[in-house]
Amino acid sequence: MSDQARVLKFQIFRYNPLKKGDKPRMVTYEVTEAPGMTIFIALNEIRETQDPSLQFDFVCRAGICGSCAMVINGQPDLACRTLTANFKDGEIKLLPLPGFELIGDLSVNTGKFMRAMSERIESWIHDQHADDVNYDKLEERMDPDVAEEIYELERCVECGACVSACATKRMRPDFLSAVGFMHLARFALDPRDKRTDEEFYEIMGNDDGVFGCMTLLGCEDYCPKDLPHQTQIAYLRRKMALIK
Amino acid sequence: MKVIYTDSLVIGGGLAGLRVAIAAMQRGYDTIVLSLIPAKRSHSAAAQGGMQASLGACVKGEGDDEDVHFGDTVKGSDWGCDQDVARMFVNTAPKAIRQLAAWGVPWSRVRGGDREVIINGEKVTITENHEAHGLITARDFGGTKKWRTCFTSDGTGHTMLYAMDNKAIELGTEHMRKGKGVPSPYGDHLWLDITLLGRKHIEKNLREVKEICEYFLGIDPVKEYIPVRPTQHYSMGGVRTNATGESPTLKGLFSAGEAACWDMHGFNRLGGNSVAETVVAGMLVGEFVADYCAANPLKVSTATIAHFLKKEENKITDLLVRDFGENPFELKAQMQKIMMDKVGIFRNGPDLEQAVEELTVLNQRARNIALRNRISSSNPELVEAIRVPKMIKLAQCVAYGALLRTESRGAHAREDYPERNDRDWLRRTLTTWKDDGSDLPDISYEDLDVMKMEMPPGSRGYGVDNIILHPDSEKRMAEIEEIKKTNSAADRLELQQLLNPTPIPEKFKGKNERIGRGYK
Numbered sequence: 001m002s003d004q005a006r007v008l009k010f011q012i013f014r015y016n017p018l019k020k021g022d023k024p025r026m027v028t029y030e031v032t033e034a035p036g037m038t039i040f041i042a043l044n045e046i047r048e049t050q051d052p053s054l055q056f057d058f059v060c061r062a063g064i065c066g067s068c069a070m071v072i073n074g075q076p077d078l079a080c081r082t083l084t085a086n087f088k089d090g091e092i093k094l095l096p097l098p099g100f101e102l103i104g105d106l107s108v109n110t111g112k113f114m115r116a117m118s119e120r121i122e123s124w125i126h127d128q129h130a131d132d133v134n135y136d137k138l139e140e141r142m143d144p145d146v147a148e149e150i151y152e153l154e155r156c157v158e159c160g161a162c163v164s165a166c167a168t169k170r171m172r173p174d175f176l177s178a179v180g181f182m183h184l185a186r187f188a189l190d191p192r193d194k195r196t197d198e199e200f201y202e203i204m205g206n207d208d209g210v211f212g213c214m215t216l217l218g219c220e221d222y223c224p225k226d227l228p229h230q231t232q233i234a235y236l237r238r239k240m241a242l243i244k
Numbered sequence: 245m246k247v248i249y250t251d252s253l254v255i256g257g258g259l260a261g262l263r264v265a266i267a268a269m270q271r272g273y274d275t276i277v278l279s280l281i282p283a284k285r286s287h288s289a290a291a292q293g294g295m296q297a298s299l300g301a302c303v304k305g306e307g308d309d310e311d312v313h314f315g316d317t318v319k320g321s322d323w324g325c326d327q328d329v330a331r332m333f334v335n336t337a338p339k340a341i342r343q344l345a346a347w348g349v350p351w352s353r354v355r356g357g358d359r360e361v362i363i364n365g366e367k368v369t370i371t372e373n374h375e376a377h378g379l380i381t382a383r384d385f386g387g388t389k390k391w392r393t394c395f396t397s398d399g400t401g402h403t404m405l406y407a408m409d410n411k412a413i414e415l416g417t418e419h420m421r422k423g424k425g426v427p428s429p430y431g432d433h434l435w436l437d438i439t440l441l442g443r444k445h446i447e448k449n450l451r452e453v454k455e456i457c458e459y460f461l462g463i464d465p466v467k468e469y470i471p472v473r474p475t476q477h478y479s480m481g482g483v484r485t486n487a488t489g490e491s492p493t494l495k496g497l498f499s500a501g502e503a504a505c506w507d508m509h510g511f512n513r514l515g516g517n518s519v520a521e522t523v524v525a526g527m528l529v530g531e532f533v534a535d536y537c538a539a540n541p542l543k544v545s546t547a548t549i550a551h552f553l554k555k556e557e558n559k560i561t562d563l564l565v566r567d568f569g570e571n572p573f574e575l576k577a578q579m580q581k582i583m584m585d586k587v588g589i590f591r592n593g594p595d596l597e598q599a600v601e602e603l604t605v606l607n608q609r610a611r612n613i614a615l616r617n618r619i620s621s622s623n624p625e626l627v628e629a630i631r632v633p634k635m636i637k638l639a640q641c642v643a644y645g646a647l648l649r650t651e652s653r654g655a656h657a658r659e660d661y662p663e664r665n666d667r668d669w670l671r672r673t674l675t676t677w678k679d680d681g682s683d684l685p686d687i688s689y690e691d692l693d694v695m696k697m698e699m700p701p702g703s704r705g706y707g708v709d710n711i712i713l714h715p716d717s718e719k720r721m722a723e724i725e726e727i728k729k730t731n732s733a734a735d736r737l738e739l740q741q742l743l744n745p746t747p748i749p750e751k752f753k754g755k756n757e758r759i760g761r762g763y764k
């Protein structure tokens with residue numbers, strides 16, 4: 001590393017749909033790089049010292065909450081855990097995630113999409129006796145390996161990177177997408193969820209569901225949590241193909 | 245003016261808010277959750293360590309129960325907690341864990357047989373009981389007599405929040421608004437060594453830590469030390485409530501979770517007790533909220549609504565028309581620096597005095613914020629302009645309270661007053677703002693009644709005990725001994741009822757079962 005700090009060049013998509021007359025454009029900002037600088041830190045610096053109107057989303061700034069996905073030099077990723085040092089020529093181009101409603105600049109409404117997805121796949125444990133459980137008693141046992149396997153699929157942070165990287169989604173606006181499949185795989189694996197395969201078929205057994213997937217696997221390539229999309233989609237497909 | 249009516253309005257979609265909403269919805273009340281960010285993105289997701297509840301299923305948790313958890317919680321709080329609340333909490337926590345299990349949290353489970361763990365920096369082998377195989381396990385999180393922290397691999401908070409939000413989605417509604425992140429300061433650091441834990445453990449149970457190391461620092465924690473530095477990561481104290489979660493000064497306002505001073509943490513919170521608080525308080529306070537909805541028909545005067553709406557509108561208009569003034573980002577950065585340098589872990593009179601003075605100046609300057617980007621919608625600078633003055637006021641409450649408290653207790657460590665002074669300071673600091681324009685908050689104190697304590701103040705069992713005793717401590721101890729003697733036939737649960745007859749909602753009164761021990 002040289003002791004001379006680099007000057008980074010950020011090209012950032014700007015557009016506020018709520019502002020009359022505003023037009024989408026790319027704006028360039030220069031930021032002096034600091035050690036350990038992430039895109040989150042740089043964006044804050046731009047907002048605080050250069051342009052207070054710049055919109056972008058962060059909550060945890062530690063790769064946990066899934067708020068900050070954006071397209072960074074052509075690739076969707078979590079901005080809070082992307083180091084500026086990774087970009088050799090110091091040029092960083094930021095665009096909002098495609099496939100979601102734009103709130104403004106780099107901020108998109110993943111929350112609305114994820115909420116609709118949750119309602120569509122009914123992302124909760126279905127068990128008609130769940131509310132009769134006596135919580136004073138020992139809990140139902142679960143094999144430690146099964147608990148771990150469920151957790152492995154539950155690590156999705158609903159960042160939306162997989163949705164934005166999905167070619168099928170671009171052609172089919174109502175395509176459920178990898179994030180939905182991953183949640184479904186999680187519930188299908190969970191012995192506490194009493195839904196039958198036929199009930200799961202109702203949710204995903206069509207072309208907007210798992211049969212529509214063209215297996216281009218942008219989801220697998222860009223999921224920041226490295227979730228096993230390929231295996232899980234293949235698994236759900238086989239399972240659904242057996243129904244009808 | 246468009247008025248939206250609902251039986252209960254929950255502000256915040258973290259674990260606490262969602263659990264209260266679920267309780268109200270299950271009792272049939274219309275509920276709206278209002279959150280700055282989608283609920284699943286709340287800070288609750290970040291609680292990787294885990295949640296305390298005395299299930300006692302893992303071998304290092306054997307012998308654990310509500311009483312041991314109570315003792316740890318009271319000691320942890322340095323006797324500053326409300327013992328009624330701590331009691332309700334420890335008795336309900338096992339039910340909360342089990343309920344979340346039914347709602348989908350894949351809690352890590354006991355695996356019968358030998359396993360290697362690290363205790364006090366040494367590798368040892370422990371043997372889990374086969375009878376407990378498949379029950380919810382727990383780990384150590386520091387400050388407790390037993391291993392009591394239930395967890396889900398490395399993503400406890402995430403799995404809890406997802407299960408809770410999914411349950412809330414199943415039941416009803418949730419509205420959100422867009423929110424903003426929080427910047428992180430840099431500075432000096434220490435080294436953290438977790439290499440002893442080994443690759444397998446780090447990759448499974450500390451994967452999030454590993455990811456942070458790799459992505460943010462470019463180091464491999466399996467082999468290298470991690471640079472770490474202290475930062476504020478929890479707020480003890482909050483909106484003062486009574487044991488039902490209701491504000492003593494504003495009827496119908498309830499608070500639960502990190503925002504509340506329900507007061508089970510007192511002056512220091514035990515690791516793993518805060519997510520536990522969110523769900524347990526959510527369960528209990530949620531019932532009291534529903535009771536309140538049942539007893540009080542919705543009656544709001546539209547004139548009152550219009551009055552407050554106008555007031556807030558005026559504040560925003562003032563900001564939008566002011567030509568010159570302070571920059572909210574700068575004010576915030578200065579506030580952060582004052583708090584970091586002068587109101588940190590070790591405190592002293594002169595530093596605190598300076599901090600209070602400097603913060604007061606910031607408070608005054610914050611009345612004159614002007615914007616560079618003068619639009620009223622989707623404007624991060626406007627958001628900052630609205631929030632920063634409130635943050636400064638909160639910082640003033642912390643700093644001024646710390647300056648006046650001439651003792652050391654829990655996380656409040658005064659270099660110039662190292663002793664814990666029960667005689668003069670066994671009391672809670674209450675701060676209020678007379679009006680928006682005040683320079684400093686008013687401070688008053690609420691005494692803790694030793695004669696009502698189930699566990700009167702004693703040694704907290706860590707660090708050096710340096711205590712000025714409360715005159716009632718010995719009296720109450722003698723009284724407790726007397727009660728124990730006269731009721732020598734009573735079991736621990738009956739005795740607890742005698743010492744601290746806390747009202748717990750009917751729903752959650754039952755005794756908790758534990759493996760190998762039944763309901764005893």
Ligand SMILES: Cc1cc2nc3c(=O)[nH]c(=O)nc-3n(C[C@H](O)[C@H](O)[C@H](O)COP(=O)(O)OP(=O)(O)OC[C@H]3O[C@@H](n4cnc5c(N)ncnc54)[C@H](O)[C@@H]3O)c2cc1C
Binds near residue numbers: 260516520
């Ligand atoms: C990194 C980290 C690690 C932690 N680890 C642990 C641990 O291992 N164990 C443990 O017990 N505790 C831990 N804690 C503490 C614990 O996670 C929190 O105390 C707890 O989750 C707080 O939950 P809550 O529901 O009260 O608030 P939060 O989860 O913080 O939720 C607050 C909610 O309020 C909303 N909100 C805020 N302001 C507004 C507004 N003006 N209008 C509308 N909505 C608003 C937010 O959108 C959010 O939905 C940790 C905390 C952090 C940050």
Ligand code: SF4
Binds near residue numbers: 157160163222223224
């Ligand atoms: S599956 Fe991966 S990429 Fe898709 S939303 Fe979840 S974490 Fe993000």
Ligand code: FES
Binds near residue numbers: 060063064067081
């Ligand atoms: S801010 Fe939470 S994942 Fe980036």
